[in-house]
Amino acid sequence: MNGRGFGKLEIAGAAMVLSLVIVAVFAPALAPHDPTRAVAATYGDPGAPSLAFPMGTDQLGRDVLSRIIYGARISLTVGVAAMAETIVIGVLIGLLSGFFGGSVDFLLMRFTDVMLTLPALLLAMAFVAILRPSLFSILLVIGLVSWTQVARVVRAETLSMSKRDFVLAARALGAPPARLITRHVLPNVLPIIIVMAALGTSSTLLLDAALSFLGLGVPPPTPTWGRMIEEATIYFRTAPWLAIFPGLAIFYAVLAFNLLGYGVLRARSR
């Protein structure tokens, strides 16, 4: 960025994100077993990691590695789709607020303040419980409770952009607000939006995993990382691997997007 090249952080982050995408897309080819079927003979008892099952098998004899590989699909879908929703809502509110100012700004920002005051996890839990857990309801709800930060940052950035000379010049030439926003302000706010998108994905991933862990995730039989950990809690004395590996998967995914976001952010501020 800024013509100074990419740093190690964002390259590592990008490579990790790419690896996740590959795993999610090619899950059927990469997974050694069917994630929803009992494949181990140890039915009823979790099986320890072995050569045949590197991450062990769960209480129903299903292969943990295969379930984690398929779990990447749900996590990435929810994480990225909810992030996109967050960005759309946040950018819209931030742009309008920062560009028009005055009473538009006042109303939108007070609404943002109210949303910031409500506890996100409780709100998400309540909404999902009302709507019943499904892929659609989960990504809808996560987006609805996480856009506030984006709106604030985009507003601040838009505010400073709208006062720049090139925007004033365009305005003096008679450009309508819609054109000013889309052609002059938005392109200049884009870099910070990209950073917010990367960091936002890591928080939507965490929120999705948390909902899943609390029993409000995408319902079975679809394997999700959060629910794998929740199901493992009663076996954590005898079969800790059931909790360790899915958690590492969440950790890897969240770290990937955090490295990407912080890397780009740091490169921008250098």
Added chain:
Amino acid sequence: MLVFLVRRIVFGAAVLLGTSIITFLIAFVIPADPAVTMAGAKADPQTLATIRHQLDLDQPLYVQYARYLDRAVHGDLGRSYIRRESVTRLIASRFPATAVLALSAMAVSLVLGIAMGAVAAAYRGGATDNALLIFSLALVSMPVFWLGTMLLIAGGLYLRSFPLGGYSGPLSLVLPTLTLALGSAGYYSRVLHTNLAEEMDRDYVRTARGKGLSATSTMLKHAMANAMLPLVTLAGLDLAGLLSGVVLTETVFNWPGIGRLAFEAIFNLDIPLVMGTVLFSAFLIVVANLVVDLLYAWLDPRIRLSETV
């Protein structure tokens, strides 16, 4: 200063009012009939009608809201449909466990975060700085409920040094505190590092260095005071968040706090309890915002002076 204070209080009250309206609307769309929840599915229509009347459910929505608000202002958040107890009393009974955990987590995360941030900034650009950057990003990226489970497996099962959950004495506080503190510590250290790096490039720091003060004492005595300011805001709001209950950590450690209460309320669609816990949380955030603003104005004269003009 008085104008500043009054403006902030009015603003906080307005936000809280907005929050209560949204909470009320959410409760209204919950597809559970409170009367059926209380009396059971087989209750006769007469009983259900009586209960609805008692709960004001036969009134228009704005009347229901006005009455709810009136009671809430007087400290009465209604009665739990399931537990048949006063919501205010339920929250009060869970608050001590949550408060103990919140305060100890906040203390540990601040000490750890400030130490990591200061060390990283002192070795800016070096290997220590990079290692601490990666470490703090890793801390931030860990899902709390997983970190809690791992600490439980390591500290409770293998070391056998800590209880496996519940709230019983100082030892039971260690693992949940670490679970909550490590992530925030990573975050605080990042924020402090960024601010310290910015402050160290300023003129007053160069002046102090020019007068012969060592790099370390310039940082600790001069730059640190300014760099810590944004941490006040973050820590204040985080503390309010912690005090309103931490669902995930309390779930992992079977901690009898407000987070568990809210979790059960949502699962049972116990509307007064859901609204009560959400409003309590919003109230704490608004108060924290107010306190942080005042603290800020007191710590930093630049803000105080610019606001009163």
